[in-house]
Amino acid sequence: xxxxxxxxxxxxxxxxxxxxxxxxxxxxxxxxxxxxxxxxxxxxxxxxxxxxxxxxxxxxxxxxxxxxxxxxxxxxxxxxxxxxxxxxxxxxxxxxxxxxxxxxxxxxxxxxxxxxxxxxxxxxxxxxxxxxxxxxxxxxxxxxxxxxxxxxxxxxxxxxxxxxxxxxxxxxxxxxxxxxxxxxxxxxxxxxxxxxxxxxxxxxxxxxxxxxxxxxxxxxxxxxxxxxxxxxxxxxxxxxxxxxxxxxxxxxxxxxxxxxxxxxxxxxxxxxxxxxxxxxxxxxxxxxxxxxxxxxxxxxxxxxxxxxxxxxxxxxxxxxxxxxxxxxxxxxxxxxxxxxxxxxxxxxxxxxxxxxxxxxxxxxx
Amino acid sequence: xxxxxxxxxxxxxxxxxxxxxxxxxxxxxxxxxxxxxxxxxxxxxxxxxxxxxxxxxxxxxxxxxxxxxxxxxxxxxxxxxxxxxxxxxxxxxxxxxxxxxxxxxxxxxxxxxxxxxxxxxxxxxxxxxxxxxxxxxxxxxxxxxxxxxxxxxxxxxxxxxxxxxxxxxxxxxxxxxxxxxxxxxxxxxxxxxxxxxxxxxxxxxxxxxxxxxxxxxxxxxxxxxxxxxxxxxxxxxxxxxxxxxxxxxxxxxxxxxxxxxxxxxxxxxxxxxxxxxxxxxxxxxxxxxxxxxxxxxxxxxxxxxxxxxxxxxxxxxxxxxxxxxxxxxxxxxxxxxxxxxxxxxxxxxxxxxxxxxxxxxxxxx
Numbered sequence: 001x002x003x004x005x006x007x008x009x010x011x012x013x014x015x016x017x018x019x020x021x022x023x024x025x026x027x028x029x030x031x032x033x034x035x036x037x038x039x040x041x042x043x044x045x046x047x048x049x050x051x052x053x054x055x056x057x058x059x060x061x062x063x064x065x066x067x068x069x070x071x072x073x074x075x076x077x078x079x080x081x082x083x084x085x086x087x088x089x090x091x092x093x094x095x096x097x098x099x100x101x102x103x104x105x106x107x108x109x110x111x112x113x114x115x116x117x118x119x120x121x122x123x124x125x126x127x128x129x130x131x132x133x134x135x136x137x138x139x140x141x142x143x144x145x146x147x148x149x150x151x152x153x154x155x156x157x158x159x160x161x162x163x164x165x166x167x168x169x170x171x172x173x174x175x176x177x178x179x180x181x182x183x184x185x186x187x188x189x190x191x192x193x194x195x196x197x198x199x200x201x202x203x204x205x206x207x208x209x210x211x212x213x214x215x216x217x218x219x220x221x222x223x224x225x226x227x228x229x230x231x232x233x234x235x236x237x238x239x240x241x242x243x244x245x246x247x248x249x250x251x252x253x254x255x256x257x258x259x260x261x262x263x264x265x266x267x268x269x270x271x272x273x274x275x276x277x278x279x280x281x282x283x284x285x286x287x288x289x290x291x292x293x294x295x296x297x298x299x300x301x302x303x304x305x306x307x308x309x310x311x312x313x314x315x316x317x318x319x320x321x322x323x324x325x326x327x328x329x330x331x332x333x334x335x336x337x338x339x340x341x342x343x344x345x346x347x348x349x350x351x352x353x354x355x356x357x358x359x360x361x362x363x364x365x
Numbered sequence: 366x367x368x369x370x371x372x373x374x375x376x377x378x379x380x381x382x383x384x385x386x387x388x389x390x391x392x393x394x395x396x397x398x399x400x401x402x403x404x405x406x407x408x409x410x411x412x413x414x415x416x417x418x419x420x421x422x423x424x425x426x427x428x429x430x431x432x433x434x435x436x437x438x439x440x441x442x443x444x445x446x447x448x449x450x451x452x453x454x455x456x457x458x459x460x461x462x463x464x465x466x467x468x469x470x471x472x473x474x475x476x477x478x479x480x481x482x483x484x485x486x487x488x489x490x491x492x493x494x495x496x497x498x499x500x501x502x503x504x505x506x507x508x509x510x511x512x513x514x515x516x517x518x519x520x521x522x523x524x525x526x527x528x529x530x531x532x533x534x535x536x537x538x539x540x541x542x543x544x545x546x547x548x549x550x551x552x553x554x555x556x557x558x559x560x561x562x563x564x565x566x567x568x569x570x571x572x573x574x575x576x577x578x579x580x581x582x583x584x585x586x587x588x589x590x591x592x593x594x595x596x597x598x599x600x601x602x603x604x605x606x607x608x609x610x611x612x613x614x615x616x617x618x619x620x621x622x623x624x625x626x627x628x629x630x631x632x633x634x635x636x637x638x639x640x641x642x643x644x645x646x647x648x649x650x651x652x653x654x655x656x657x658x659x660x661x662x663x664x665x666x667x668x669x670x671x672x673x674x675x676x677x678x679x680x681x682x683x684x685x686x687x688x689x690x691x692x693x694x695x696x697x698x699x700x701x702x703x704x705x706x707x708x709x710x711x712x713x714x715x716x717x718x719x720x721x722x723x724x725x726x727x728x729x730x
C-alpha cells in the first residue's frame with residue numbers, strides 16, 4: 001500500500017532517530033553493535049539517548065531549520081514514539097526516507113482509526129463507539145453497556161487520557177474530566193491475561209515475530225513481562241499471525257507491538273486486539289537478553305534495509321521494570337545470577353518514571 | 366600490594382577510557398547499559414569509540430592540558446590497551462583513580478618483567494633469557510636451543526616485534542631486523558593448543574573467571590575463539606586458578622586476559638603462561654553473546670566499584686574475527702540463525718585490520 005523509498009545502508013551509515021528516551025537509547029546501542037551511527041533529535045536537553053551519540057540535535061519538533069539540518073546529516077529516519085507531529089514527519093519525509101512510513105502514524109495515533117483498521121482486517125477488537133460530547137457518551141453507553149472504558153482518541157499512554165466508567169458514574173463529569181473533544185468508548189474487558197507480540201518486518205516483506213509475551217500492569221504501567229506467555233500453542237500461533245497480518249496490511253518496515261487481551265469464551269480463550277504501538281515496545285525489552293537478536297536490533301536492521309535476524313529464545317525470560325525508586329535497588333539486582341541490569345541514564349527517580357529494567361533468563365523453558 | 370583509591374560510582378557517573386578502538390567502544394556500550402557515561406581519550410580523530418560517546422577528547426597522550434581537562438570530567442579512569450605511556454598514567458593518577466592500577470602496566474608492558482613476575486608465582490612459563498645485543502642473543506641461544514622465538518620487550522602485539530629463529534639463521538641479521546635494544550628469547554613451544562582465561566576481579570577482591578577459551582591464530586592474528594576449550598576439566602580448572610592467582614598477586618581491579626599454551630607431557634598436558642593482557646581481550650568477545658554477563662560489563666562493574674556478575678555460559682560459542690575484507694561478508698553473517706554480528710565502525714578494511722567479529726552460540730554445550 002505504501003511505496004516509500006527504502007534505502008540500504010552500509011556500515012558507517014547514519015540513522016536519525018526522533019525522540020531521545022530509553023527506547024531511542026537502546027536503538028542506538030543496537031545500531032552501534034552493527035557499525036551504524038545514530039543521530040538523535042529531541043527537544044529535551046536531558047534526553048538519555050544523547051549520552052550515546054556523537055551528534056545530537058536538541059530542538060523542538062516544529063523547528064523547521066533544525067529538522068532540515070538533521071535530515072541532511074542522516075541516511076534514513078525513524079522514531080521511538082508514535083506521537084510524532086504530522087508536520088514534522090512530512091518535512092522530514094520530503095528529504096529522507098522515514099521508516100516506518102509516517103502515514104502509518106495517522107492510523108495508529110488515533111484510537112478510533114486504529115480500531116476501524118484492525119476490525120477491517122477481520123481481527124477481533126473490543127466493541128467501541130466514537131464519542132464527541134457528553135450526550136454522545138450517554139448514547140454510546142446505552143449501546144456498549146457498563147462498565148466501559150473511555151479514552152481520548154489521541155496522545156494517551158500508560159493509562160493517561162483514559163478512565164473506567166461504572167454504573168452510577170456522572171457521565172457529564174466523566175466527559176468534562178477527560179478534557180477532550182474526541183474520544184472512544186470501549187467495553188470494559190474482563191480479560192484472563194494481557195499479551196503482546198513484537199513483530200518485525202523487513203524491507204523484503206519478511207516478518208519475524210518474537211515469542212508471545214505476557215504482561216502485567218501495575219497502576220496502568222507495565223511492571224512485568226514474561227516470555228513465553230502461559231497460553232496454549234494454538235492461541236500463541238494465532239496471536240503471532242494477527243501481528244503479522246497487521247504488519248503486512250500496514251506495509252510496515254520496522255518493529256511494531258500489538259497488545260492483545262486473552263478473554264475467556266465458551267469454546268476456549270479468544271484474542272482481542274487492544275492497541276498497536278508502531279515502535280519498539282517495553283514488553284519486548286526481554287529480547288535484549290532472552291533472544292539471539294533483540295527487538296532493537298530487528299528495528300535497526302529493518303530501517304537500514306538489512307535482513308532481519310531469526311530470533312531464537314534463550315530460555316524463559318522475566319522482565320521487571322524499575323519504576324521510580326525501584327531503580328535504587330540496582331545494587332541487589334547486580335548480584336542476582338543470570339540477571340541483566342539496564343539503567344536508562346535518566347535524572348531523578350520520580351514516581352511512575354521508567355528508570356530501568358532487569359531481565360532474568362532461566363534454562364530453556 | 367597496591368592500595369589505590371577505589372571509588373564507587375553511582376548511575377550517571379562517568380568513566381574515562383584511554384584509547385578509542387573497538388575495545389573502548391564495546392566498553393562504552395556495556396557502561397551505557399548500566400546507566401554509566403563514558404568519555405574517550407584518543408589521539409586518533411577516527412576512533413570508533415568516539416561514535417558512541419557524547420564527550421570525547423582527541424589529543425595526544427603527552428598533552429598535559431588535555432589530560433588534566435579529561436581527568437576533571439570523569440570519576441574514574443581505565444584503558445583499553447596496555448601501552449599507556451607511564452607519564453600519561455602518572456599525570457592522570459594524581460588527579461583521579463586509575464583502574465587497573467597503572468603501576469601494573471610497568472610489569473606487563475615489559476615481557477621480561479612479566480615473565481619474571483609469573484615465574485615468581487610458581488607458574489610455568491617458557492624458558493627465557495634477556496637479550497640486549499647480537500652477542501647476547503648468541504649466548505642465549507646456546508642455553509635455550511633452537512628453534513626459539515625472539516620478542517621485543519615492549520610494544521609487541523599481533524605478532525609484531527617478534528620472530529622465530531631456526532637453525533642456520535644469521536643471528537646478527539635477526540638482531541638487526543628486530544631493531545631493538547632489549548628483547549627476550551624464549552623456547553619455541555610446540556603446543557597442542559592455545560587457550561586463554563578472561564578473569565575479572567572486583568574492588569572487593571572477588572574473582573570471576575569465564576570458561577576457558579581456545580584460540581586459533583592465523584598470520585599471528587586471532588582468527589577463532591571457541592568456548593569452552595576442548596581440554597580436560599582438571600586442566601581447565603588449573604587454567605582458571607592460574608589466572609586468578611595472577612589477578613590476586615597484581616591486586617588487580619578489572620578484567621585481564623591470561624594467554625597460555627597447552628603442551629604435551631609424559632603425564633598428560635600441562636600449561637605454560639605465554640602472556641598477560643591487562644585489559645579486555647579479543648579472546649573474550651564471545652562473552653558478549655555467549656554469557657549472561659560480558660567481559661566488557663565485568664570490567665565496567667569492577668572499575669565502577671560495583672559487584673561483579675556471575676557469568677553463566679549460554680551454550681558453546683565460536684567467535685570469528687572479521688579481519689580486513691572479511692567484513693564485506695557481513696550481509697551473509699546477518700542471515701545465519703543464532704549468530705550475532707559486531708561491526709566496529711572503522712574506516713577502510715585494510716589487510717590485518719580487525720573490522721568486526723561474529724559469534725555463533727549453539728545449544729547448551
